[in-house]
Amino acid sequence: MDIQFKKGNLDLCVLHLLNKRDYYGYEISSIISRYIEIGEITIYPILRKMQHDGLLTYYLKESNDGPPRKYYKITLEGRAKYKLMKEEWEEFYKNLTKFFMEDHND
């Protein structure tokens, strides 16, 4: 899959998951990579940037089998951004579908 195309939509995927509940980095990476082929470490810089931009916050939670994990939590701003991105994507998807269905030789 084309990298540029992928990159734009990964943010949306991350927000989609975090909009439902808090996750830690590896979880997000695992879930998404079931659907979209991404590198092992691709997700981490994305999460950092979003946290930096105020869309997410994080906290540490003790885990049974290892060091404390960094859990990400979506902010109000993040939710707003998710809503916006989702709408834009749906609009795009709708128009693209229309485009593919049309017979352009009219």
Added chain:
Amino acid sequence: MIKRKGYISKLKKILKKNKVENIDEIIEDINELFSAKISEGKSENSIITELGTPESVAKQYIDKNKQKPMGNLSKVIKFSFIGICSVFTILFTLAAIFAGIGEIDVTGASVYDRDIEKNVYVLSSQTDFKNDYITVTLKNVSKNDFEDQILHLEYLDNGGDSVGDAYSEQKVVTIASNSTKTISFRNPGWMYSEYYEIVVCVRDIYNVSSWGTLKNGREFVEIINDRQRVNKENTYFVICEGVLAFISFTIDIILITNVVLQKKKKCL
């Protein structure tokens, strides 16, 4: 544990070598990945296999870094140079213009017209030793005013050498272009024309004397060479400043173009 440690330190080394930013954050993420996978039950070996070599992991961060158009320091340096070159260009250009139009002079004196002709003729002279006066009529035949020149008389012996302190009083004289003027000098009483040749001497602004013998119809002032010297020096000055201005300007343009292109790259 050792495999992981070795992997992490190798990765760190490569990142450091390539001057990647936020290395600590990157290592934190890798460690998190390791921990998460280990708790899933994966072995260090398989984790490393899935991750890839430290070089390939580092590459993902290095490329991003290289795409960064300008580090802060190089930005500061570039903009400083642009500023400096702009200032120099303006200064050099102004200097060249002012020197060129004659407003300033590199030798520290005012610049005269470029085509100077021989200035002044001794039209006539009269000596009145009885009353200790020597009168000289001068005509300015050039198109420049003979302005504020300091005249005096000098006395030469047979050998043509100036006789000691035998100067007359000094007179400041201005003769407009194409006009005449009569000047009287008080003769030091003991000078007699039989023994001495009397010359009219003018000292110009550069303190260089020119003189002409006190004989009727004899042209005498010739301070052309000094003025030509000034003009020549000014011309060299104008050329130098012009070249410097051009060089500063060129460097300026190169730097500005460089900055603009990099900014464009960033936007794309």
